[in-house]
Amino acid sequence: xxxxxxxxxxxxxxxxxxxxxxxLLGIAMVLVPLLNxxxxxxxxxxxxxxxxxxxxxYLAFALLALALDLVWGYCGILSLGHxxxxxxGGYAMGMYLMRQIGERGVYGNAELPDFMVFLNWQELPWxxxxxxxxxxxxxxxxxxxxxxxxxxxxxxxxxxVTGVYxxxxxxxxxxxxxxxxxxxxxxxxxxxxxxxxKDILGFDLQADTTRAGxxxxxxxxxxxxxxxxxxxxxSKFGRVIVALRDAESRARFIGYKVEMYKVGLxxxxxxxxxxxxxLYVPQVGIINPxxxxxxxxxxxxIWVAVGGRGTLYGAVLGALLVNYAKTYFTGAFPEIWxxxxxxxxxxxxxxxxxxxxxxxxxxxxxxxx
Amino acid sequence: MxxxxxxxxxxxxxxxxxxxxxxVADPEVLDTTHGPILYLEGVTVSFDGFKALNNxxxxxDDGELRCIIGANGAGKTTMMxxxxxxxxxxxxxxxxxxxxxxxxxxxxxIAQRGIGRKFQKPTVFEPLSVFExxxxxxxxxxxxxxxxxxxxxxEQRDRIDEVLTIIGLTTExxxxxxQLSHGQKQWLEIGMLLMQNPRVLLVDxxxxxxxxxxxxxxxELLLSLGGRHxxxxxxxxxxxxxxxxxxxxxxxxxxxxxxxxxxKVQNDPRVxxxxxxx
Ligand SMILES: Nc1ncnc2c1ncn2[C@@H]1O[C@H](COP(=O)(O)OP(=O)(O)OP(=O)(O)O)[C@@H](O)[C@H]1O
Ligand SMILES: [Mg+2]
Numbered sequence: 158x159x160x161x162x163x164x165x166x167x168x169x170x171x172x173x174x175x176x177x178x179x180x181l182l183g184i185a186m187v188l189v190p191l192l193n194x195x196x197x198x199x200x201x202x203x204x205x206x207x208x209x210x211x212x213x214x215y216l217a218f219a220l221l222a223l224a225l226d227l228v229w230g231y232c233g234i235l236s237l238g239h240x241x242x243x244x245x246g247g248y249a250m251g252m253y254l255m256r257q258i259g260e261r262g263v264y265g266n267a268e269l270p271d272f273m274v275f276l277n278w279q280e281l282p283w284x285x286x287x288x289x290x291x292x293x294x295x296x297x298x299x300x301x302x303x304x305x306x307x308x309x310x311x312x313x314x315x316x317x318v319t320g321v322y323x324x325x326x327x328x329x330x331x332x333x334x335x336x337x338x339x340x341x342x343x344x345x346x347x348x349x350x351x352x353x354x355k356d357i358l359g360f361d362l363q364a365d366t367t368r369a370g371x372x373x374x375x376x377x378x379x380x381x382x383x384x385x386x387x388x389x390x391x392s393k394f395g396r397v398i399v400a401l402r403d404a405e406s407r408a409r410f411i412g413y414k415v416e417m418y419k420v421g422l423x424x425x426x427x428x429x430x431x432x433x434x435x436l437y438v439p440q441v442g443i444i445n446p447x448x449x450x451x452x453x454x455x456x457x458x459i460w461v462a463v464g465g466r467g468t469l470y471g472a473v474l475g476a477l478l479v480n481y482a483k484t485y486f487t488g489a490f491p492e493i494w495x496x497x498x499x500x501x502x503x504x505x506x507x508x509x510x511x512x513x514x515x516x517x518x519x520x521x522x523x524x525x526x
Numbered sequence: 527m528x529x530x531x532x533x534x535x536x537x538x539x540x541x542x543x544x545x546x547x548x549x550v551a552d553p554e555v556l557d558t559t560h561g562p563i564l565y566l567e568g569v570t571v572s573f574d575g576f577k578a579l580n581n582x583x584x585x586x587d588d589g590e591l592r593c594i595i596g597a598n599g600a601g602k603t604t605m606m607x608x609x610x611x612x613x614x615x616x617x618x619x620x621x622x623x624x625x626x627x628x629x630x631x632x633x634x635x636i637a638q639r640g641i642g643r644k645f646q647k648p649t650v651f652e653p654l655s656v657f658e659x660x661x662x663x664x665x666x667x668x669x670x671x672x673x674x675x676x677x678x679x680x681e682q683r684d685r686i687d688e689v690l691t692i693i694g695l696t697t698e699x700x701x702x703x704x705q706l707s708h709g710q711k712q713w714l715e716i717g718m719l720l721m722q723n724p725r726v727l728l729v730d731x732x733x734x735x736x737x738x739x740x741x742x743x744x745x746e747l748l749l750s751l752g753g754r755h756x757x758x759x760x761x762x763x764x765x766x767x768x769x770x771x772x773x774x775x776x777x778x779x780x781x782x783x784x785x786x787x788x789x790k791v792q793n794d795p796r797v798x799x800x801x802x803x804x
Pocket of ligand 1: 573578596597598599600601602603604605646
């Protein structure tokens with residue numbers, strides 16, 4: 158445990174934002190389940206299961222934002238398709254949850270999910286094999302987004318596609334996947350997606366304790382994702398990706414295989430996004446092709462821009478702030494949310510190019526001098 | 527070459543001749559037994575029909591310090607682009623030593639085999655510190671997964687400190703490279719070049735934007751590199767060229783117009799007509 162602690166403290170030393178984030182996550186991991194499970198509902202301090210799940214969902218989004226910040230903030234790769242990796246991770250989890258339903262589906266078929274029975278399919282398609290095993294599904298949560306990112310990155314970065322063209326390609330990627338997943342023949346439930354989940358690892362998904370467990374898992378994943386990302390950006394690898402962000406050909410001329418660095422980073426980021434998706438799905442209870450929507454990926458970019466890119470914790474803060482605002486606005490004034498989001502993006506781009514974190518840092522610098 | 531004896535960075539001299547060769551995993555080891563380290567023969571590069579290099583032939587000897595001059599657009603930078611793999615010629619051949627065909631290698635491979643380059647427009651890694659710039663340039667295993675776990679050894683730190691001293695940026699080591707003056711950036715770039723322990727240094731307009739004093743220091747530094755490294759310097763500043771040049775090559779419209787000592791070249795009527803006399 159001690160070496161563990163010193164490793165963490167080494168990673169976040171001189172990283173105040175990161176230390177604050179980890180401390181808050183640690184507190185939340187204890188406090189949130191406690192306020193939900195141990196404090197009686199009659200008490201004012203009680204935290205509803207709805208709120209706890211909502212917070213868990215925010216944390217999954219924060220992990221996704223962290224993943225984008227790695228490639229965008231540090232390496233300048235503006236991916237407008239990161240939602241695709243999130244959704245793929247979500248589908249892998251969804252497939253596991255579907256298989257857990259077993260005979261409890263509407264049609265009572267132990268082998269086939271309801272939508273397959275409905276389509277008159279006789280047997281499980283090969284790509285559903287193994288998803289009844291939790292470990293296999295969890296492996297796929299990272300392997301599938303990772304492989305897609307590898308294939309895409311390999312093609313794009315080796316042919317030196319950068320800038321706007323790359324962004325458009327990533328957007329096209331998620332759009333194409335959305336169209337594909339909408340099709341019933343794909344075998345992922347068509348436009349209804351995967352839903353009606355019953356339990357995870359034998360625990361009832363509707364139970365408060367399970368929800369608390371999912372919240373803790375999300376907080377833990379975000380904390381670990383943060384530490385891993387911090388390790389990457391603090392390493393020489395991290396300095397190389399920052400170096401090639403602005404001077405790619407220079408990096409090449411001093412002997413770095415730039416595309417390998419980009420592909421590696423892209424794959425790591427896609428895997429984090431996949432994990433985020435896998436945490437999101439059991440908490441919201443559904444995954445459908447809408448998650449591949451290009452708009453989702455663009456919203457994600459806005460979270461990171463609002464928080465401030467290139468700091469990691471800024472992305473987390475941005476995801477939490479914007480999603481909290483979204484929950485509020487879509488409840489209070491549903492029709493103006495998209496306009497508010499657009500306006501927010503324009504304002505942040507013009508007024509706060511370094512995001513909320515940039516403002517906080519400037520304030521801090523001012524009081525220090 | 528009097529300064530050669532007191533080169534701080536040359537003290538672990540064995541490093542220099544051994545390192546680049548031991549790095550080459552390929553069986554084609556650099557072979558300079560015939561004298562030249564770089565061979566350009568009949569190289570032609572055209573951009574939309576315009577010939578930036580026109581049947582250019584040029585040989586650089588191992589350990590030589592060569593200056594290349596020529597009017598704007600003569601093809602000097604394009605020549606470096608060809609050697610470093612940035613631009614592929616339409617025809618001709620480019621060899622590193624007797625055996626290594628540079629036209630078959632990527633920019634990265636060429637760099638790793640020991641050809642370093644300083645660009646005309648100084649490009650350092652602006653968001654990183656001076657120290658980090660040198661760290662990244664250092665000749666080590668540059669594969670991605672190795673970098674993830676790489677730690678600087680004491681020896682490597684010493685080497686960085688040494689280069690910091692050579693380029694006079696010791697006090698700026700923690701400064702962001704983007705905050706350096708133009709001249710300091712040029713120096714940092716030369717330092718990055720040194721960190722790579724290259725056999726050949728291609729230096730494009732190193733003294734542009736430098737003060738007279740800085741120019742003088744640069745001349746000293748480049749002179750001190752001769753013998754162990756081959757250095758190819760492109761420069762417009764004639765005063766500077768005169769102070770370092772042994773052999774000067776004059777490029778004109780993509781081919782060699784004249785070659786020889788500075789005084790010989792300066793008195794060549796064709797050179798006077800197209801370049802010096804303008
Ligand atoms: N990528 C390119 N596309 C089209 N033309 C080019 C390209 N690169 C260089 N040229 C042209 O080739 C010619 C040679 O250019 P080059 O940069 O090699 O000249 P130079 O000798 O380095 O000149 P300077 O002293 O101005 O740096 C110029 O006329 C230039 O306009
Ligand atoms: Mg030039």
